[in-house]
Amino acid sequence: MKVQNLSPAPQPNAYWYEHFSYGGVTWFVDMETASNPTTETFNYGFFAPDPTTGVNTENVVGLADSGTFTPDGTITITLSNSKLDPDGPTPPPSAGSLISGIHGETRNLVGVLLVLADSTAGGSYTVSGNDFCAPNTPPTAALTAVPNSGPAPLNVTLSGSGSSDPDAGDSIASYTFYFGDGAPPATQPGPTVAHTYNNPGTYHATLTVTDSHGQESTNAASVDIQATAPPSADLAVVKAGPATGHVGQSITYTITAHNNGPSTATGVTLADTMPKNTGFGSVSSTQGTCAPRPHSQVVMCNIGTMGNTATVTVTLTLKPTTKGKFTNMASVAATSPNDPVSTNNTSSVTTTVSP
Missing domain, CATH: 2.60.40.10 (Immunoglobulins)
Known part of the structure; x- marks a missing residue:
């Protein structure tokens, strides 16, 4: 109920009614201040004809369940649905029931008469269940x-x-x-x-x-x-060999593969691509196996697993059959994990071969 401003205290000898209809009976809830505005009471009851006079008379049944008011003029009165017609032919309304015929009034006691001071337009209420009216405790989150x-x-x-x-x-x-x-x-x-x-x-x-x-x-x-960070292994290869050589003489190259880490590298292979007319001599490795592939001019070494900081050395000997400049390139790779640096995966040496 919204009425006039109730600050700093309600008027004395005043009654704020809310009328409503249910089960063929006109019920009411009210806030009364009587002569002392600081001792307001919240009542409920019904209207029925006086058996002697026949005048429709207010019958107070008792106190409402609760009631409050705020200085801005808001009056809140709570009435349990079980208090409506508990012994009559109509059962108390259930949650969700529509209460009609809502009508608000403000009355003042003048002498022995209650004089209507104000009234509000009609409306309707919907009965709320107890869970709705109960305090809502915050839920507890768990993650x-x-x-x-x-x-x-x-x-x-x-x-x-x-x-x-x-x-x-x-x-x-x-x-x-x-x-x-x-x-x-x-x-x-x-x-x-x-x-x-x-x-x-x-x-x-x-x-x-x-x-x-x-x-x-x-x-x-x-x-x-x-x-x-995802696992990674930075493999690097360095190839060393002479800058000059002679036709028919052995030229030895040293190829060093190193794992800079931080993870272990698996499925490591080292390949050396030989230029044409550089005859294969021999190859050896400190780990794994190596073998030439003459048709593709490649020496392939299957090194396998290299732990963090591990080093493998491959020694390759070639015998050039013609003169000229020969560039010999080695490369290293692994199947796992990712190699974050690709610029150090190849290394080459150029040798000038004379007669």
């Missing part, structure tokens, strides 16, 4: 992440399925996930969401849940997610 660590890009499933609401009949209506990596938050009705952390770093993900009455969680529900 987990699986997995919560691993190399980037890291695919994570965030779950708020452990969240709960302590109020009877209330439930979690929505989940808002904050990922902590600059991505926009995601609000959804379901408790789980998938997210990818593309870059290495530590991310603080949080969750806020909202219940079916609009109350948000206030607790800190969070989880830290560690996305590490």
Whole structure:
């Protein structure tokens, strides 16, 4: 009920009524100040014809369940539905029932008469259930992440399925996930969401849940997610050999492969491409096996696994059959993991061969 300003105190000897109809009876709730405006009471009752006079008379049944007013003129009175016609032919209204014939009045006591001071237009109310009227306790958010660590890009499933609401009949209506990596938050009705952390770093993900009455969680529900740098192995090769040589004489080259790390490299191979007219002499390696492929002018070495800081040396001997400048190039590669630096994967030596 919204009435005139009630600040600093309601008027004395005043009555603020709200009339409504249910079960063929006109009921009322009111706030009364009588002679002392600081001791207001909140009553309820019904109107019925006086058996002697036949005049429609107010019959106070008792106190309303609760009542308050604010200085801005808002009067709130709570009345249990069970108090409406408890012994009559009409059962008390259930939650969702429409209460009609709403009519508000303000009356002042003048002598022994209640004089109508103001009235409001009619309307209707809908009966609310007890859960609606009860205090709404904030829900409790709970957040987990699986997995919560691993190399980037890291695919994570965030779950708020452990969240709960302590109020009877209330439930979690929505989940808002904050990922902590600059991505926009995601609000959804379901408790789980998938997210990818593309870059290495530590991310603080949080969750806020909202219940079916609009109350948000206030607790800190969070989880830290560690996305590490993906494994890598920087392989490097250096080839050394003479700048000059002679036709028919052996020329020896030393090829050194090194793993700069930080991870172990697997499936390491070293290939040396021989120019034409440089006859193959011999090849050896400190690890793995090497063999020439004459038709493709390549010497291939299967080195295998190289740990962090490991070094493998290949010794190659060639016997040129003609004179000229011969450029001999070696290259190194691995099947796993990624090699972050490609500029040091090849090395070459140019030898001038004379008669």
